[in-house]
Amino acid sequence: MMRSLDIRLAALLLTLSPALYAQAPAEPTPPPAPAPAAAPATAPAPAEAPTAAPEPPAAAAAPEAPAAAATDTPTPPRRPQHAAARRRVAPQPVTAQTLNEAPSIASNDPSIELHDEPSEPSAPARPIPLVAAWLGFGNLWIPSAGLDPFSEDDALTTFSAGAGVSLAQADALDIAAVAGIDLTGSDDGFRGEATSLALTRLSVGPELRGSWLDRLYWHGRIAPTLTRLSVELDESSTGATLSDSEWLWGAEAALGLDLRFAEAGNTLSHALGFFARVDAGYAWTPGTGLALAAEGSGAPVRTQPIELRELALSGPFFRANLGIGF
Amino acid sequence: MIGDRHDRARRGRAVLGVIGVMALAVATGCGGRDDDLDAFIESGDAVGLNRAVAIGDAARNRVVLLSSESPSELAVTPLPVGENRLAMLPSVDGDGLLVLSSGERPRRNADDELPSLTLIDASAEPRIQARYPLPDAFSTLTLDPTGRWVVLSGAGDNFVSNPNQLVLVDLLDPDFDPITKTIRSFGAAPERFQFTEPLDVPGGERRFLIVESRQDITLVDLDDPERPEITVGLPLTPSGAPGRPLQVVVHPGEPDVPEDAQIAIRLENDPNLVLVNFTPAEDAALAFNLTLNLVDVGGPPAAVDFVTTDGGLRLAAVVPARTEANLVHPLTTGVEHVSLPARFDQFRRVTEGALADEPGDVALLWSQNTSMVGFWSLGRTENQAFRSVDTVNLETNVNQLFDVPGTQLGHRKLLQSPDNRFFVLDLRTRQSFPMFASGRNLSLRVAPDGLRAWAFAAGSPLLAKVDLETLEPTSLEIERGISQLFDIETQSGAGRVLIALHPGGGRGATVLDAIAPDTADSRFFPGLLLRAQ
Numbered sequence: 008m009m010r011s012l013d014i015r016l017a018a019l020l021l022t023l024s025p026a027l028y029a030q031a032p033a034e035p036t037p038p039p040a041p042a043p044a045a046a047p048a049t050a051p052a053p054a055e056a057p058t059a060a061p062e063p064p065a066a067a068a069a070p071e072a073p074a075a076a077a078t079d080t081p082t083p084p085r086r087p088q089h090a091a092a093r094r095r096v097a098p099q100p101v102t103a104q105t106l107n108e109a110p111s112i113a114s115n116d117p118s119i120e121l122h123d124e125p126s127e128p129s130a131p132a133r134p135i136p137l138v139a140a141w142l143g144f145g146n147l148w149i150p151s152a153g154l155d156p157f158s159e160d161d162a163l164t165t166f167s168a169g170a171g172v173s174l175a176q177a178d179a180l181d182i183a184a185v186a187g188i189d190l191t192g193s194d195d196g197f198r199g200e201a202t203s204l205a206l207t208r209l210s211v212g213p214e215l216r217g218s219w220l221d222r223l224y225w226h227g228r229i230a231p232t233l234t235r236l237s238v239e240l241d242e243s244s245t246g247a248t249l250s251d252s253e254w255l256w257g258a259e260a261a262l263g264l265d266l267r268f269a270e271a272g273n274t275l276s277h278a279l280g281f282f283a284r285v286d287a288g289y290a291w292t293p294g295t296g297l298a299l300a301a302e303g304s305g306a307p308v309r310t311q312p313i314e315l316r317e318l319a320l321s322g323p324f325f326r327a328n329l330g331i332g333f
Numbered sequence: 334m335i336g337d338r339h340d341r342a343r344r345g346r347a348v349l350g351v352i353g354v355m356a357l358a359v360a361t362g363c364g365g366r367d368d369d370l371d372a373f374i375e376s377g378d379a380v381g382l383n384r385a386v387a388i389g390d391a392a393r394n395r396v397v398l399l400s401s402e403s404p405s406e407l408a409v410t411p412l413p414v415g416e417n418r419l420a421m422l423p424s425v426d427g428d429g430l431l432v433l434s435s436g437e438r439p440r441r442n443a444d445d446e447l448p449s450l451t452l453i454d455a456s457a458e459p460r461i462q463a464r465y466p467l468p469d470a471f472s473t474l475t476l477d478p479t480g481r482w483v484v485l486s487g488a489g490d491n492f493v494s495n496p497n498q499l500v501l502v503d504l505l506d507p508d509f510d511p512i513t514k515t516i517r518s519f520g521a522a523p524e525r526f527q528f529t530e531p532l533d534v535p536g537g538e539r540r541f542l543i544v545e546s547r548q549d550i551t552l553v554d555l556d557d558p559e560r561p562e563i564t565v566g567l568p569l570t571p572s573g574a575p576g577r578p579l580q581v582v583v584h585p586g587e588p589d590v591p592e593d594a595q596i597a598i599r600l601e602n603d604p605n606l607v608l609v610n611f612t613p614a615e616d617a618a619l620a621f622n623l624t625l626n627l628v629d630v631g632g633p634p635a636a637v638d639f640v641t642t643d644g645g646l647r648l649a650a651v652v653p654a655r656t657e658a659n660l661v662h663p664l665t666t667g668v669e670h671v672s673l674p675a676r677f678d679q680f681r682r683v684t685e686g687a688l689a690d691e692p693g694d695v696a697l698l699w700s701q702n703t704s705m706v707g708f709w710s711l712g713r714t715e716n717q718a719f720r721s722v723d724t725v726n727l728e729t730n731v732n733q734l735f736d737v738p739g740t741q742l743g744h745r746k747l748l749q750s751p752d753n754r755f756f757v758l759d760l761r762t763r764q765s766f767p768m769f770a771s772g773r774n775l776s777l778r779v780a781p782d783g784l785r786a787w788a789f790a791a792g793s794p795l796l797a798k799v800d801l802e803t804l805e806p807t808s809l810e811i812e813r814g815i816s817q818l819f820d821i822e823t824q825s826g827a828g829r830v831l832i833a834l835h836p837g838g839g840r841g842a843t844v845l846d847a848i849a850p851d852t853a854d855s856r857f858f859p860g861l862l863l864r865a866q
Contacts, residue, residue, distance in 0.1 A: 152367070154366075155366035155367055155370050156370055156863075158366070159366065160366065161366075196371070197370055197839075197863060198370060198371065198372055198373070198374055198839060198862065198863060199373065199374060199838070199839075200838055200839060200860070200863065240860070240863075242838055242839065242841075242859045242860050242863075243837040243838025243839070244813065244835045244836070244837050244838040244839065244840060244841025244859050244860070245813070245838075245841060245857065245859045246813075247859075249859065249860070299860075301859070306857065306859070307811070307812035307813060307843070307857035308812070308855075308857070309855065309856050309857060310857040310858075310859060311407070311856055311857065311858045311859070313839075313859060313860040313863055313864055314864055314865055315863070315864070315865050316865045317865075
């Protein structure tokens, strides 16, 4: 049952990955038409946009990439910019003055009709997205002896997914609320009796993020978890399936990296960023005794549960995800 | 510039830190599972004790004991025993379990396990009472009826073995160092062992271990096992073949007659019985001498035993070839012939606990070749031996006889026939009460308290309780097929539970109240060998 889930997830990712690669080439090619206009438009921007005045360097940096690509104007050496600082730039590089100048350019080219004017490009993707979602695979390592009847080894491959929303920023740091889910399962045998285990772990908690490079930021998270554990045993003497399910509270802590490898322009203020996200950490869930009962399975009446060794779903984990963020 | 390098170095360390955490996670998380979880589950028979049922779990070198405090409970207690279990036997009193193991083979390291004998006490909370390391692996164990001694023999699968080697273990001493003894060989090896009760012999009462070989018997003094054993060569049969003992019976001696213990031996294809008497030895180094007398009973006897008749002690022998029984005077060797109404070949003295109020012994006679069962009243043999045998016609053969323990209903016996019938035989009224079972493969068990019997068919969910007092059967049907049935006492001793074991998987059991069984109140315990301790 769990293996079939893995296969479906693999198929989902295989389906998703060509779409991601297909969008990737769009990133380095800014729309050529507005590029010359953008360069002169940046200079008066502080004057025309008073809201950006407290942070003029950031305001100047926002349209920097397309301008550099389109002109030979020497530019000063580029300094590393922290993501939070850049995100506080006025979100729209197309100012009122820019809009006023654009028709004059268009009027000089009779081949271009006004109503066919290409839309303004969105700004580059945020180094730390405001909103992001991801999915991928991972591994849980559960060294508990209680897992042994259900798994050949201590490692369980997981399907993982998550989403985060930025709550606040300060300099290079960002705090987000992140929700995640890990799904895993295993089929095995216990002294000749078929067994299976299914595990769903939900987590919701704050995540601290910090930008290192334009495309790379780290994250760290401590979150409470809620785990749904379901185990089954096909028992021969009863000819029935005995099972047990429990909800378990716990906590997890993780550290990881997010690397934006592609972005795609759109009608929004910033490009969508596609990123790879890896994290590793430790999840703790208190041990629980398993009592496999036979309710409704066709077993003899008053079948008593089989008590197995305590299963503690604690251990390190690793996740590798692909995501999209804005 | 310097600031950038610092930043890069810090980031590099952070990245390495994250990678390190991942590597640590992998390193600490990896691990295979215990081989025990893939161990096969053997289908061997369980052993019933007074207060527990023992299931062997060879693949995990353990014995799992099932005990119960009430019909709604079942405690599972696994206990480790030696590796490579060879035999498992209940102790004489039913409270213990003996497990013989050959140990780890080949033995590569100093801490690899040696052959051993494990004694488990299951009279209360099951525990290992003693473990006796053995010098070599043995394949058979024979118990002393008093529960003190056990003798180990048989070479098992040793590369070199000494067939005349015996190991004696005193089960009353947990720290006993097993005694190894090699008996003298005259060309034959031990085949059977028998512990005697204390025999009144010259020099005082002694207990012996009688070792039967193909052509002789040997007496080992259990009160002084280091003392040289005594070997008795058996006479040749009329055909000239060495006398091969088939049965050895012992009379410990009359209370009022000194030094009168006797041994009688039945030989293969020999109409002669061998009577062995203990006589004082002239050699001071020896406590006694043994003298042999041969008594011709007219044909090869099928069964012999010492019995008490109204005329005194006799040696009774059933001779099917002549359809008669013989009473042999142990001192004069005079023979009294008793004609039998059928060709009986099985004979058992049933007095103990059954008919103590009657003068003399009562013996039961039966055979697989006749539908009749005979009651031999040995208290009225003098001058009317021909009247001493009464018969009951069961109209079927008898292939198995079950004793009823205890004194309350000990006068009743169960006789099983091959056609799925069984009979409750009352020795006092000389009556039989037939019971018919509808299924095949009928199996019978008599409860250790002697108050009821259980009938079941292996593989079938059907079973029945027969009250041995009222002879009222109670038929039951549980939800899974039965492989074995055990009527055991609860841990507190206040009640009794019936444990029906089911085959397959991790072994399951249905538990009922043995005294008032009701399937509407049964409990099913699956996966007995899968449970955590």
